Amino acid sequence: MENKMAKLIKQVAYVEMVLGTMSGILLGQAFPLIEAGYYRTSESFNVLLMLIIIGGSIITGIFILGFSELIQLSHNQVIYTRETRDAAERIESCIWHN
Secondary structure, three states, X not given: OOOHHHHHHHHHHHHHXXXXXXXXXXXXXXXXXXXXXXXXXXXXXXXXXXXXHHHHHHHHHHHHHHHXXXXXXXXXXXXXXXXXXXXXXXXXXXXHHO
């Protein structure tokens, strides 16, 4: 059984990674690297800015995914504990009624 909050946080992580990648590409284009030469200046795509933004968004997305996984594991542990307790109570009631 999947926890709704963990599922929502997982979706947020994927959206954050995709939007971060798109933002990195757009900002790399919007803030070009300016190279000043002796006679002229030239502008080129800012690859370093793009890689920093994409790397940061992917790392952040991985941490968010890990957080959602912790929530899911905690939820599974609670469900397992409840099922185990209920099974133990059923066994105990069968033992005491016989």
